[in-house]
Amino acid sequence: MATVAPYDFDCHVEWAGFVEDEPCFALVEGDVVLPTGKDRTVAAHDGLLSAALALDGKSLITGGEDGKVMRVGADGSVAQVVNMGSKWIDVVEAGPQDAVAFASGRTAWLAQADGTLKEFPHERAVEGLAFAPKGMRLACARYNGVSMHWAVGSAATVDLHWDGAHTGVTFSPDGKYIVTSMVENALHGWRLDDKKSGDGKHMRMTGYPAKPKSLSWSPKGKWLASSGAQAAICWPFSGKDGPMGKAPKELGTRGDTMVVQVACHPMEDVLAIGYADGMVMAVRIEDAAENMLRRPGNGAISSLAWDAAGMRLAFGSEEGEAGVISL
Structure with missing residues (x-):
């Protein structure tokens, strides 16, 4: 039987999850809240726009309207990345x-731990970012496709073309x-294992009644789950x-909501x-x-x-409701 520990905030929850298991x-107003233990609240930004968990799970990376990229730890520590x-x-x-x-407008940047900052300009706005599972390779979603850059070395950028506005990207x-x-x-x-240029095998996944904004891979990559319909659409890979x-x-179908x-x-x-x-x-x-x-x-x-x-499963809502569901 699942139990829910609820939290209530005054604004939209941009990101909900766990940092070092906490x-x-x-929140979009700029705070990062760690409600258990000492109930820490970190004023990270004057307006928060984006957040992503560090690969080691020990910190949260955030971006804001104030032009800052910050790193927030589970102990409430906060450090400016750039x-x-x-x-x-x-x-x-x-x-x-x-x-x-991180990206702003038509430019993406990559900040390395030693302070090195590399810039990747594009002709159109960068809407999504993803790192490849191996190597320091960065994919940038933009209008008419994806650009893939190497963080180190001088290897040429690989462009994957498909007409239309691409808003997110995942490997x-x-x-x-x-x-x-x-x-x-x-x-x-695109299938990448058989291509060296920008013309790999295309895969079109259509039929959504709304924009599929949320994507998630099953742990071994067998399935790609997506939002954008009255059910979760899971594509076999x-x-x-x-x-x-x-x-x-099609999983969790409900006729009255998306x-x-x-x-x-x-x-x-x-x-x-x-x-x-608001159902989960x-x-x-x-x-x-x-x-x-x-x-x-x-x-x-x-x-x-x-x-x-x-x-445990953490959730947040557009109206500030949040919680941790324990299974």
Whole structure:
């Protein structure tokens, strides 16, 4: 039987999750709240726009309207990664070796632990960032495709082209595929293991009634779960050609509301689903068995994340409702 420890904030929860196994919530007003233990609240920004968990799980990377990129620890410590002045930091991503990528407008940057800052200009605005599973390679989603840059060395940028506005990007856990979310109510993918230029095998994943903004890979990369419909749409990626020619699974279907957040369990093929009415459900991917974890509340679920052990699930909503669900 799942139990919920609720929290209530005064504004939209941009990010909910765990930092060093402690619940953590990043709020759009600029605070990062660690509500257990000493109930620490860190004033990280004057307006928070983006957040991402460090790869080692020991800190949260945040970007703000104040042009700052910050690193917040579970002990309430806060350190500035970089200050870009008047630029709004629209997206941040954590990379290997404590590297941090961030973007504002048409430029992405990569800040390494030694303070080195590398700039990657683009012709159109950068909407999403992702690090490859191996190596210091950064993918930037933009209008008409993705640009992939190496953080070190002088290797040429690889451009993956597909017409339309690409708003997010993710690598599969094995690094063989790259998938973007699009304004055109679709996902688009490329297979990378057989290509050296920008013309790899394309994968079109369409049919969404809304924009699929939330993406999550199952732990072994067999499934890619997505929001944007009345069910969580899970595409199979176990074959050589990914989901091409295969129908996706539709999990947690509800006729009266949309799926807005998805989060795959860190070890099992189980999917946490957040809905536009505030409900949270867990569904087993194999047989679609459902377990409601939270009843509908106030506002759409805006963030959803498991802890490392897969025994707790943190959530936040657009109206400031948040909590930790213990299984």
